[in-house]
Amino acid sequence: MCGIVGYIGSKEAAEILLDGLRRLEYRGYDSSGLAILDASSTLHVSKAVGRLSELEAKLEAGPLHGTRGIGHTRWATHGEPSERNAHPHMDESGSLAVVHNGIIENYQELKAELQQQDCTFQSDTDTEVLPHLIAREQAQGASTLLEAVRKALSKARGAYALGVISKDDPDTIYAARLGSPLVIGVGEGEYFIASDVPAVVSRIQKVIYLKDGEVAALTPDGVKVYTLAGDEVPVTLSDVTIRAEDAEKAGFETFMLKEIHEQPRILRNLLRKHTLDGRVNLAIDGLSNDYFRKLNRVMIISCGTAYHAGMYGKLLMEHVCNIAVEVDLASEFRYRDPKVDPGTLIIPVSQSGETADTLASIRMARAWGCKVLSICNVQDSSLVRDSDAVLYTEAGPEIGVASTKAYTAQLMAFVLLTLAMGRARNEITPEVETELLEDLAQIPDAIHYVIDRKDDINQIAEKHHDGPSSLYLGRKFNYPTALEGALKNKEISYQHAEGYAAGEMKHGPIALINEYLPVICICTRTRDEVYEKMISNMKEVEARHGRLIAVATDGDTAVKAFAEDIMYVPAIRDEFSPMVNVVALQLLAYYAAQARGTDIDKPRNLAKSVTVE
Numbered sequence: 069m070c071g072i073v074g075y076i077g078s079k080e081a082a083e084i085l086l087d088g089l090r091r092l093e094y095r096g097y098d099s100s101g102l103a104i105l106d107a108s109s110t111l112h113v114s115k116a117v118g119r120l121s122e123l124e125a126k127l128e129a130g131p132l133h134g135t136r137g138i139g140h141t142r143w144a145t146h147g148e149p150s151e152r153n154a155h156p157h158m159d160e161s162g163s164l165a166v167v168h169n170g171i172i173e174n175y176q177e178l179k180a181e182l183q184q185q186d187c188t189f190q191s192d193t194d195t196e197v198l199p200h201l202i203a204r205e206q207a208q209g210a211s212t213l214l215e216a217v218r219k220a221l222s223k224a225r226g227a228y229a230l231g232v233i234s235k236d237d238p239d240t241i242y243a244a245r246l247g248s249p250l251v252i253g254v255g256e257g258e259y260f261i262a263s264d265v266p267a268v269v270s271r272i273q274k275v276i277y278l279k280d281g282e283v284a285a286l287t288p289d290g291v292k293v294y295t296l297a298g299d300e301v302p303v304t305l306s307d308v309t310i311r312a313e314d315a316e317k318a319g320f321e322t323f324m325l326k327e328i329h330e331q332p333r334i335l336r337n338l339l340r341k342h343t344l345d346g347r348v349n350l351a352i353d354g355l356s357n358d359y360f361r362k363l364n365r366v367m368i369i370s371c372g373t374a375y376h377a378g379m380y381g382k383l384l385m386e387h388v389c390n391i392a393v394e395v396d397l398a399s400e401f402r403y404r405d406p407k408v409d410p411g412t413l414i415i416p417v418s419q420s421g422e423t424a425d426t427l428a429s430i431r432m433a434r435a436w437g438c439k440v441l442s443i444c445n446v447q448d449s450s451l452v453r454d455s456d457a458v459l460y461t462e463a464g465p466e467i468g469v470a471s472t473k474a475y476t477a478q479l480m481a482f483v484l485l486t487l488a489m490g491r492a493r494n495e496i497t498p499e500v501e502t503e504l505l506e507d508l509a510q511i512p513d514a515i516h517y518v519i520d521r522k523d524d525i526n527q528i529a530e531k532h533h534d535g536p537s538s539l540y541l542g543r544k545f546n547y548p549t550a551l552e553g554a555l556k557n558k559e560i561s562y563q564h565a566e567g568y569a570a571g572e573m574k575h576g577p578i579a580l581i582n583e584y585l586p587v588i589c590i591c592t593r594t595r596d597e598v599y600e601k602m603i604s605n606m607k608e609v610e611a612r613h614g615r616l617i618a619v620a621t622d623g624d625t626a627v628k629a630f631a632e633d634i635m636y637v638p639a640i641r642d643e644f645s646p647m648v649n650v651v652a653l654q655l656l657a658y659y660a661a662q663a664r665g666t667d668i669d670k671p672r673n674l675a676k677s678v679t680v681e
């Protein structure tokens with residue numbers, strides 16, 4: 069995935085574009101570039117390999133002036149990170165430039181055709197076919213640049229969000245989208261394109277969500293939108309629903325730390341919004357109680373952290389709703405032969421709503437007649453558009469690449485959905501529902517409690533951060549927590565970490581244990597036999613001289629007897645404990661990464677959402 073931005077108005081474009089790219093850098097950070105049209109309609113391009121700071125330094129030495137421009141920050145797919153593969157890409161004459169997020173799947177075919185017509189390519193990217201195609205359409209008689217853009221895009225297969233600027237049409241920038249996110253920001257006498265709203269939120273009053281297959285023409289006087297066939301379509305102006313400060317670090321040293329701290333507020337708001345008088349009040353437009361009653365199966369599909377949320381959702385739904393629930397990685401689901409039918413509810417889970425495998429999976433499931441209820445964070449994302457119903461996680465923009473607040477919000481969404489479904493299926497009484505909600509109401513404060521003890525967690529991380537590997541163990545509701553804790557550690561500290569179901573330890577991983585291996589055990593006190601089993605697992609680790617770190621319930625003296633270090637959490641009902649326990653592990657990973665000196669918000673090789681296979 070990459071980030072794109074564009075500006076047309078009366079101000080200097082370069083600083084505005086750089087600011088937008090800074091906010092989009094989470095989408096990719098191996099190279100970046102700008103194309104700016106100056107007052108005499110000459111197109112200037114500047115590109116740099118590496119973080120955006122490299123481009124900033126270049127522009128400081130050689131500023132670009134002009135009031136129209138486009139910019140790009142790249143996560144390499146086709147072609148190594150290099151200046152010649154960085155966007156914007158130009159046509160042969162240097163008249164027009166294109167920035168692109170997505171993949172042109174038939175680019176090899178198109179490139180071969182263009183090369184047969186003696187077109188010379190400068191890069192290894194799929195994107196470069198686009199400026200050449202547009203230029204060919206102009207040469208072959210397209211009467212306007214808009215027509216050339218439309219015709220060129222009609223030949224492209226795949227996914228794109230793009231911005232086009234040309235000296236032949238200096239008072240317009242063009243934008244188009246198919247399958248990749250793109251918004252148009254409306255300011256006062258100025259217009260923007262961006263991969264997401266936070267990139268331009270402080271500058272705009274309204275937003276236009278471009279639909280798939282639409283092309284927009286932005287001038288200093290307004291925006292017109294067309295279909296690829298050239299028909300003008302009405303423009304819908306939407307309110308901006310996020311606040312400018314949501315896209316800032318607000319005094320925290322990283323977005324990740326800020327987002328960890330936001331969790332109590334987000335979960336409290338979700339609870340407030342969806343509960344009333346001790347009952348869940350979750351109206352899911354498009355899916356009736358009768359539908360939930362008759363449902364015979366649920367299939368949860370997601371990737372990465374969202375997959376761990378799905379694992380939790382399965383455990384909880386089976387526990388409460390008396391229904392068969394399966395959970396699968398979207399990248400596996402789409403290539404196997406799943407036995408789903410119209411009686412199966414598909415629940416994709418995604419922060420971004422743009423993950424390619426998740427989108428492909430639900431399109432398959434819809435074709436098989438299944439209803440799709442998404443748990444998603446981003447409004448108007450591709451996932452939301454493709455769903456029958458949506459439960460928003462309402463966590464606000466998540467900018468740190470490692471997901472934190474979106475995860476706990478996904479867990480909370482599963483709790484609310486489970487209670488609503490359990491009631492529709494007559495599996496829980498009003499009394500039990502009220503009791504569960506009372507326990508749930510303790511979660512935000514319990515998370516605060518963990519965050520307030522972050523200095524203790526920091527000390528534990530400092531002590532254990534330098535080994536090559538670590539093992540995370542959990543059971544039942546906290547098995548997904550173990551996987552998520554290990555994933556966080558890997559992503560941001562680059563220390564190998566493995567999450568395991570604690571009961572499986574004796575079936576292999578126990579061989580890893582020696583006096584150097586940190587073993588993080590989630591051993592909060594529970595009402596069932598899982599706690600005792602975790603204690604046994606911890607004793608097995610201790611007996612082999614592993615370095616035991618426990619997540620344990622405040623006041624638990626049994627764990628104290630053999631764990632080297634303990635991260636304490638308040639006593640919480642078992643079913644809901646993952647929302648609290650994972651916060652300790654997020655902080656542990658955070659401080660380990662800090663001690664190891666990594667770039668926490670932008671870990672190497674990662675992009676915030678994986679919009680390609």
Ligand code: M6R
Pocket residue numbers: 371372373374417418419420421422423426469470471472559674676677678
């Ligand atoms: O946007 P999505 O929730 O669909 O993204 C899924 C995964 O790519 C994402 O959770 C990834 O694993 C993050 N890097 C986790 O921190």
